[in-house]
Amino acid sequence: MELCAQGTAPYLMFPALAGTGIVRHGFSTKLGGVSQGSCATMNLSFERGDDPKAVRENYRRIASSIGFSVEDLVFSKQTHTTNIRLVTEKDRGAGYSxxxxxxxxxxxxTNIPNLVLTTFYADCVPLYFVDPARRVIALVHSGWRGTVGKIGDKAVRMMREHFGSDPADILAAVGPSIGQECYEVSRDVVDAFRDEFTEAQMSELAEQKENGKYQLDLWKANQIILREAGIRNEHLYTAGICTCCQKDWLFSHRATNGKRGNLAAFLELLPEQA
Known part of the structure; x- marks a missing residue:
């Protein structure tokens, strides 16, 4: 993943996704905005107690940097489910306008150009999907519950079932999120993973500590899920950026005990060239 510093608001992007030529995308940082206090500065959530005027200015800045229109935004409404919405023209502006x-x-x-899919983060895993063959995109929020529920696999299946995507054509990317070294979880969380992953896989995903808790690897878990869904190794990319370790420039729920703003992932399908 590369840091792009053009414009007021820096953002991260995957060169491989940009290289398809059919999408515009990015992942925000906490830099370059106007929010104050625990939401400083590039908070992109209207639900963190921030001044709505500041949030709107932040959106204008990140939109200018990445190159999309704020009027084309379509927000998720995240509750740690595995529900995925088929976005249509009627959703344009949902959450912002x-x-x-x-x-x-x-x-x-979606397969509709110029709808900017938007999901929100402060440690959970963003998953980007781009099918250049069928011109279909998906953007998914995968916390530990979503990962256990294999929401990444569900996204691939929906792309196949609704749009005819071949998983072998899909490029998938695991965005910035909390890394294993920073992600301590209790036994019940690991037990939930044991119900869905093999013993061999669990030996890679969870490392028990002396205090009886575990360090869980959500990056690797999602890589396993996406490979099993049919994503080719050469089409699977991982940012390898831990939001908790990089708390100076990325929001992290763990690092701040919940006193933070929200990062956002953006993914937009571009119109076909005439």
Missing amino acids: RPVGYTDVDGLI
Whole structure:
């Protein structure tokens, strides 16, 4: 993943996704905005107690940097489910220009150009999907519950079932999120993973500590899920950036005990060239 510093608001991007030529995308940092206090400065959530005027200015800045229009935004409504919404023209502006008319949506899929799929983060895993063959995109929020529920696999299946995507054509990327060294979880969380992953896989995913808790690897878990869904190794990319370790420039729920703003992932399908 590369840091792009053009414009007021720096952002991260995957060169491989940009290289398809059919998408515009990015992942925000906490830098370059106007929010104050625990939300300083590039908070992109209207639900963190921030001044709405500041949040809107932040959106204008990140939109200018990445190159999309704020009027084309479509927000998720995340509640740690595995629900994925098929986004259509009627959703344009949902969350930014007008209220979101749905709830319990942790993933978004579309084949409609110039809809900017938008999901939110402060340690959970963003998953980007781009199918250049069928011109379909998906953006998914995968916390530990979403990972246990294999929401990444569900996104691939929906791309196949609704749009005819071949998993072998899909490029998938695991964005910035909390890394294993920073992600301590209790036994019940690991037990939930044991119900869905093999013993051999669990030996790679969870490392027990002397205090009886575990260090869990969400990056590797999602890599396993995506490979099993049919994503080719050469089409699978991982940012390898830990939000908790990089708390100076990325929001982290763990690092701040919940006193933070929200990062956002953006993914937009570009119109076909005439």
